Amino acid sequence: MTSARPQDRRALLRRMFDAAIAAAQPALCLPPHLPAPPKGRTVVIGAGKASAAMARAFEDHWTGPVERLSGLVITRYGYDVPCRHIEIVQAAHPVPDAAGLAAAERVRALVSGLTADDLVIALISGGGSSLLVAPGEGLTLADKQQVNAALLRSGASIGEMNCVRRHLSALKGGRLAALCHPARVVTLLISDVPGDDPIDIASGPTVADPTTCADALAIVARYGIALPDNVRALLESGRGESVKPGDARLAGVETRLITAPQMALEAAAQVVRDAGLTPHILGDSLEGEARDVGKTLAGIARQVVLHGQPFTPPCVLLSGGETTVTIRGDGRGGRNVECLLALGVALDGLPGIHALAGDTDGVDGIEEIAGACLTPDSLARAWALGLHPRTSLDRNDGHGFFQALGDSVITGPTLTNVNDFRAIVIDR
Known part of the structure; x- marks a missing residue:
């Protein structure tokens, strides 16, 4: 005794x-995972509570030409870290807001028109599901806020919540990586989820999603979550389907887990x-x-x-x-x-x-x-x-x-x- x-x-x-x-600070765990600079441009995007610190660590250790470096990451209010070349935008978590919506649209624009010589670095960490908010077809920010708040109250697991979120988004469930095609995409992940499955970290914006709209509907039914009519219509019609394994647009995507629980x-x-x-x-x-x-x-x-x-x-x-x-x-x-x-x-x-x-x-x-x-x-x-x-x-x-x-x-x-x-x- x-x-x-x-x-x-x-x-x-x-x-x-x-x-x-x-042990989970980006300055410590990110530098060993940086890829070699590309022939073309380097575009850094990201979302999550650690994304700004990850962006700073990236800048501090990047050896490529800074004149061909640009980027934007979205982090939680109060979690910004000053960077020289990558813009940091703050938005709301755990329920998304208009700042996150506007920033997500800017991320979408940043990755348009890339070539096979370009490199996209995606800095993804926990909280990205709410921060990278881009409503799916026919949905509004208010719809996403209502569903997100209901999920948080429901007792659903993080995997279940993120399955629903992926099918109501224009960027999650591999859609962001698909928009980057044909550029090479390297995703650097800080895991905040049990099992460290990349599809559940920030709802997997750069990885293929094997789950379906039917799976999302089953989760909604399991927890008795009331959905706005247009949200239910999106899921029932299958128009909210995510990018699936084997999609050619994700062939150039590499995922690296840099730290975990x-x-x-x-x-x-x-x-x-x-x-x-x-x-x-x-x-x-x-x-x-x-x-x-x-x-x-x-x-x-x-x-x-x-x-x-x-x-x-x-x-x-x-x-x-x-x-x-x-x-x-x-x-x-x-x-x-x-x-x-x-x-x-x-x-x-x-x-x-x-x-x-x-x-x-x-x-x-x-x-x-x-x-x-x-x-x-x-x-x-x-x-x-x-x-x-x-x-x-x-x-x-x-x-x-x-x-x-x-x-x-x-x-x-x-x-x-x-x-x-x-x-x-x-x-x-």
Whole structure:
């Protein structure tokens, strides 16, 4: 049995989180993946929370002639990074806005009229689904906003949400790469999705899509999502079909995954080893309802404490992935604080356990709060303040709960995004 001061464990948790974020910084992971300069022009396009930082890293390490370099990438408000040759445009996330719509049209214009001597660098990261907004045939921005908001509330997985998004877009599901033909396209990806499937990172604007409009309709029906009439008509008619595998326009497309959740977890694991503890990575792609994942993690932690199985304490349990939240309450929440609060409720003050859950992009839900920390006395402190932990969970009020305790984790814009990070330190 070991003991540690709570402040020491909080500091260790934060060092792990910071290491995970640092490992996913574009300045570190992008340069080794740059292709050779082309004979013709180089056009840089992109979308995502990390796209501006990726553009800066590209400029800092590009060896081609800058007079033949141009580009535009779209990032979330507050995530811009100054660049010299690539324009950075900011737009809304997670629900798209008019700024994103206008920027997407400009991206479309940039890749028109290219030749086989030209090179397109696509910088794609999490958040691109909302930022690269280009409504499909007959749809409006309002249609996309309505469907996107409904998907976010539904509890659908990120793969399911992005399947629907791909079939309502003029650029996703391989369509952007098809517009670049016959130029060579190299896509540099930062994964924020379980399994790291390129089709689900920003809804796959530069990769072929094997899913169909029928698949999108099945997802809509599964979650009882109400669609505007013109949206349903687009899907039912098949006019929203995406670019399929084998399409000749995508023959010159190359996709390179430059960093992913597993790499971030491995960086955190090294911090744990340096602290003299044993890390155990449970998985980089845990999915499901956030509160259910929290309860499951609590069950594992309890087994470690009470029976030394499957791991012997002291140790640290690490995991990543992207959970979902079916919104039923009126609280201020996000999937990470929902998971953490469910973990705390299930542990019910079990001694010797400290935890952190946060989004590596610095935003959990729609709040500028990355996540929170949980300590063995979190529930007792909450009760002393008149907070009811289970009621807060039922209201989807994770941010309200942890902020009242002073346990929110705030990073500011991290300029990257490799999904959720969870760490549980078990001392006995």
